[in-house]
Each structure stands twice: as C-alpha cells, then as structure tokens.
Amino acid sequence: MGASYQTVGWNRQKKIYDWLIFSFCVVYLTIFIVLTATFNPDYTFETVLIRSTSTLALILLHVILSIGPLTRINKKFLPLLYNRRHLGVTMFCIILVHGAFSILQFHSLGNVNPFVSLFTSNTHFGSLADFPFQALGFFALSIFFLMAITSHDFWLHNLSPKVWKTLHMFVYLAYFLVVMHVMLGVIQYETNPVFIIIMAIGATILITLHLIAGISEVKTDTIRHASFLSRDDTLNGFVRVCDVNDIIEDRAKMFCLENERIAVFKTAGKLFAVSNVCKHQNGPLGEGKVLDGCITCPWHGYQYLPHNGQSPPPFKEKIATYDVKLVGTDVWLNPLPYPEGTERLGAVIQIENVKLKIENVKGEEQV
Amino acid sequence: MMHSLRRTLVRSVHYSTKIHFQNMVRGLRKRHLQIWVALAILIPIGVVSAVIVRPELPKSKLLQPAATPALPVILKSFDKDDYTISIRGNSDTSMLQLQWINKKALTYPTATIYEDTTNTNNISNALLIGRIEARGIYRFSLSKNLVRNDYHFIVYDFIHKKVIETITF
Numbered sequence: 408m409g410a411s412y413q414t415v416g417w418n419r420q421k422k423i424y425d426w427l428i429f430s431f432c433v434v435y436l437t438i439f440i441v442l443t444a445t446f447n448p449d450y451t452f453e454t455v456l457i458r459s460t461s462t463l464a465l466i467l468l469h470v471i472l473s474i475g476p477l478t479r480i481n482k483k484f485l486p487l488l489y490n491r492r493h494l495g496v497t498m499f500c501i502i503l504v505h506g507a508f509s510i511l512q513f514h515s516l517g518n519v520n521p522f523v524s525l526f527t528s529n530t531h532f533g534s535l536a537d538f539p540f541q542a543l544g545f546f547a548l549s550i551f552f553l554m555a556i557t558s559h560d561f562w563l564h565n566l567s568p569k570v571w572k573t574l575h576m577f578v579y580l581a582y583f584l585v586v587m588h589v590m591l592g593v594i595q596y597e598t599n600p601v602f603i604i605i606m607a608i609g610a611t612i613l614i615t616l617h618l619i620a621g622i623s624e625v626k627t628d629t630i631r632h633a634s635f636l637s638r639d640d641t642l643n644g645f646v647r648v649c650d651v652n653d654i655i656e657d658r659a660k661m662f663c664l665e666n667e668r669i670a671v672f673k674t675a676g677k678l679f680a681v682s683n684v685c686k687h688q689n690g691p692l693g694e695g696k697v698l699d700g701c702i703t704c705p706w707h708g709y710q711y712l713p714h715n716g717q718s719p720p721p722f723k724e725k726i727a728t729y730d731v732k733l734v735g736t737d738v739w740l741n742p743l744p745y746p747e748g749t750e751r752l753g754a755v756i757q758i759e760n761v762k763l764k765i766e767n768v769k770g771e772e773q774v
Numbered sequence: 775m776m777h778s779l780r781r782t783l784v785r786s787v788h789y790s791t792k793i794h795f796q797n798m799v800r801g802l803r804k805r806h807l808q809i810w811v812a813l814a815i816l817i818p819i820g821v822v823s824a825v826i827v828r829p830e831l832p833k834s835k836l837l838q839p840a841a842t843p844a845l846p847v848i849l850k851s852f853d854k855d856d857y858t859i860s861i862r863g864n865s866d867t868s869m870l871q872l873q874w875i876n877k878k879a880l881t882y883p884t885a886t887i888y889e890d891t892t893n894t895n896n897i898s899n900a901l902l903i904g905r906i907e908a909r910g911i912y913r914f915s916l917s918k919n920l921v922r923n924d925y926h927f928i929v930y931d932f933i934h935k936k937v938i939e940t941i942t943f
Contacts, residue, residue, distance in 0.1 A: 579810070618811070667800055
C-alpha cells in the first residue's frame with residue numbers, strides 16, 4: 408500500500424518482533440553451544456555449529472508453520488502472523504549456515520566439487536537406511552531460498568498472487584523433506600530416542616493444528632444460508648443472511664455465498680458488503696474492524712473504503728463490492744459482485760429497524 | 775494490536791500495474807487441507823520407516839576398549855628378555871590380575887595364556903586366561919582362587935596347536 412518502494416517498512420511492532428526473534432536465536436545458540444561444550448567436549452566447533460543451527464531452524468520452522476492455523480483457530484495469535492515473513496527469512500539464514508558448514512565439513516576436503524560430491528558420494532537411492540539424506544536437505548534449502556528471496560511484496564505483485572502463493576505453498580513439501588532429512592540422517596546414528604520423540608511430537612502438533620483449522624474452514628465454506636425465501640421483484644437475487652442486530656457496530660459478519668466469502672460491515676448507520684478477501688495476502692477482511700472510516704485487514708493493516716472497496720488515496724488496491732438491503736431487520740445480500748472499486752450506496756439502518764427488534768423481544772418477554 | 779495497526783499504513787510497495795486477482799482463495803483453503811491430509815499420512819509412514827531401518831549400533835563407542843588399569847600390588851613377577859609376567863592384586867587380594875608385558879614382537883602369530891593348575895603342561899586341563907599378540911601391556915583378570923605360592927602358565931599357539939613355552943614362578 409506504500410507510495411514508494413521500501414526494502415522493509417519498519418515500524419515499532421516490526422522492530423519488537425524482530426528483536427524477539429534475534430534474541431531468541433542468540434540465546435538458543437549460546438545455550439546449545441555451552442551445553443555441548445560441557446557434556447560433549449570432544450565435538451568439534453563445526454559439528455556444534457551444524458547441530459545448533461539445524462535444531463534452531465527446525466524449531467523456527469515448526470513455529471512458522473503453526474502460526475497460520477493458530478490464527479484461524481484463535482485470533483489472539485494474529486500478532487504472530489503480522490511479521491511471519493521475517494521469521495521465515497531468519498529461519499532461512501540459519502539453515503543456510505547449517506547447509507554451508509555441512510557441505511564444508513563433509514564434501515569440501517576432496518578433489519571433487521562439493522556440490523557434485525553432495526549428489527554423487529552416496530547413490531544408494533534404493534536403500535532407506537543408506538538413503539542420501541543430504542540431498543533431501545539440499546532440496547529443502549533450495550525451496551526456502553526461493554521463498555526467502557520472494558518474500559517481499561514486490562514479488563507478490565510482480566509474480567501475481569496466484570504464482571506467488573503457489574511458490575510459497577512449496578513450504579509444505581520443504582517441511583516433508585526436512586523431516587525425512589532428519590529421520591534418515593542424524594536419527595540413524597543417534598542412540599537416544601528422545602530425538603525421535605521430539606520430531607514426532609512436532610509433526611503431530613503441526614498436522615493436528617492444520618487439520619483442525621482446515622476442516623473448520625472448509626466446513627464454513629460449505630454452509631449455505633437458507634436462501635431465496637422470497638423471489639419478488641424488489642428482492643430478486645438477494646439472499647437473507649442475518650438480522651441487522653447480529654452485526655456489531657464497526658465490525659462485520661461473514662457469509663459464504665456462491666463462490667466466496669462476503670463481509671457485511673455495519674458502520675456510520677449503514678450496511679456495506681465487500682469481498683472478504685484482502686488484496687494483499689488474502690487476509691479475512693470480515694475479521695477486521697472499521698478504523699477511521701476504513702475497513703482494516705486484521706493481518707497487515709491494509710485498508711479499504713466501505714462504500715466503494717477502494718483503498719484510501721494514495722493507495723490503489725480495490726476489492727469487489729456487493730449490494731445489500733435491509734428489510735425490516737433482515738439483511739439481504741446479493742451474491743453477484745460488482746467490479747472492484749465500484750461504489751455502492753449501502754443499506755441505511757433506520758432507527759425503526761432496531762426498535763422493531765427491541766419491541767418484539769419485549770413483547771415475547773411479557774408473554 | 776488493532777490500534778497499532780492503524781499506525782502501519784505506510785507499506786513497502788506500490789505498483790500501478792493492474793493486478794488481475796483470480797478468486798482462488800476458496801480453492802486455496804481446500805488445497806491446504808488436501809496437502810495436510812497427505813502429510814498426515816506420509817510423515818508418519820516416513821518416520822516409522824526410518825525408525826525401523828535404523829542400524830544396530832555397537833554399545834561401545836570406542837573402537838577398542840580402554841586398557842584395564844593395573845592393580846596396585848605386585849604379588850609375584852618373572853622377567854625375561856622377551857616379556858615380563860606379573861601377578862598383581864589389590865591390598866586385600868580380593869582381586870587378582872595377570873599382567874603380561876610384551877617387550878618384543880611375538881615370533882608366533884598369536885598366543886594364548888593358560889593357567890596350568892595341575893602342572894601337567896596339558897592345556898586340556900588348564901584354565902584359559904587370555905590372548906596376546908603385538909608388543910604392549912596386557913592385563914587379564916584372574917579368579918581370586920588363583921592366589922598361591924607359585925604359578926604355572928602355558929603359552930600356547932592355537933593356530934599351529936603347539937605349546938610355545940611353559941612358565942613357572
């Protein structure tokens with residue numbers, strides 16, 4: 408949404424986030440090195456560095472992959488999502504150190520090019536016990552590299568959201584490669600079963616979180632509101648979605664109609680319906696708030712004017728808008744979108760709409 | 775946090791080219807679920823398979839065991855040009871040890887030491903103590919029942935099946 412290119416749009420939250428990441432990494436590496444020096448003094452420095460960076464990167468990877476589903480399950484984790492890409496780039500830098508030192512340690516002292524040696528020193532592809540696990544790590548590292556260099560919004564816009572998102576979904580393949588790299592690598596030589604247990608617990612937690620969040624999201628997508636109750640001329644094509652009092656002021660309610668989710672916002676005495684999908688990284692606008700008259704995405708703060716779906720000047724993002732009507736206290740929504748940035752008047756909330764509901768409730772109580 | 779989001783309006787990128795956004799978000803959610811269902815199957819298979827094929831590792835990490843430390847008291851000793859043989863024990867002789875110091879390389883490929891309790895120079899009646907090969911110090915544990923005034927040992931070449939030497943001291 409910036410008016411000019413910046414490598415990183417620093418703000419207070421980003422600085423705090425990055426300082427926390429940096430501090431954690433420094434503390435972890437220090438503790439690991441000290442403990443190894445104490446209990447395994449015969450390890451060389453290269454071995455300690457390889458092991459410390461690998462375990463740290465593995466922890467960071469699990470944290471990164473858990474942020475997405477956690478935010479779907481509980482919005483309190485949203486602050487972690489805000490700068491997740493910084494976490495990803497940090498993880499890549501750490502794993503690059505691991506990869507570089509591993510290649511130096513195991514492949515650089517011969518007369519063969521280290522990268523050639525990486526793929527040719529072990530060709531037991533048919534054996535699980537002797538599988539060339541280092542190649543798995545190399546491919547995972549390559550995926551992380553591509554993700555890290557395209558993590559900037561520049562690439563999001565220039566590659567197109569579809570290509571960018573497809574590229575970044577390769578993180579799941581990379582995760583599988585990392586798990587197998589560990590299981591077919593160091594686990595084959597470590598006698599202590601605690602390493603297997605830790606790996607298994609990490610994978611189980613991730614799988615569980617993603618399945619819970621995924622199933623919940625897909626269920627929401629398949630909910631169809633009891634629709635088309637009356638198809639008269641004035642409400643042709645509209646679907647009754649909720650009662651106006653169900654929507655909190657300056658917040659929205661989301662509905663899944665036809666193809667995608669639509670967010671109906673109540674603000675300034677009116678109802679506006681816009682696409683639920685933020686143009687930045689497909690964040691759920693309906694889970695955001697109206698701040699300073701703008702719909703604000705809860706993920707990264709992108710904003711849109713509710714009456715036309717356009718970002719406030721000088722920004723240029725636009726989302727689709729929809730028609731919404733208010734009949735009594737019933738909110739009716741037309742699932743047919745207007746082109747992005749189309750101005751729609753919205754539905755005025757008359758005081759009587761609200762009073763009618765209150766009277767109905769009081770009447771029921773008296774009975 | 776929402777309040778602070780208000781202050782993060784300045785973004786890092788602005789481009790005027792049109793972005794044709796393809797509404798694939800619902801499909802994306804479905805794809806995520808499909809991927810994680812696949813991982814829920816593949817990862818446990820991978821982990822279990824890797825655990826099953828783990829090799830049996832030797833219990834000792836060293837290529838050869840560390841040398842047995844010498845017991846403090848030398849009870850008896852016999853010295854020759856090629857070797858020195860000693861009976862060592864602790865202070866109350868509750869533990870005994872045979873120490874063999876090979877000063878020169880054996881002229882035989884290998885040799886075993888037997889304790890000849892019957893003094894018949896016959897290994898079939900003797901007790902096997904241990905085996906010696908290259909130059910160096912060898913220490914073998916002995917049964918504490920072997921405490922006596924003199925000792926008879928047989929050095930035997932089991933490859934050629936002949937007695938190399940008998941030692942009495």
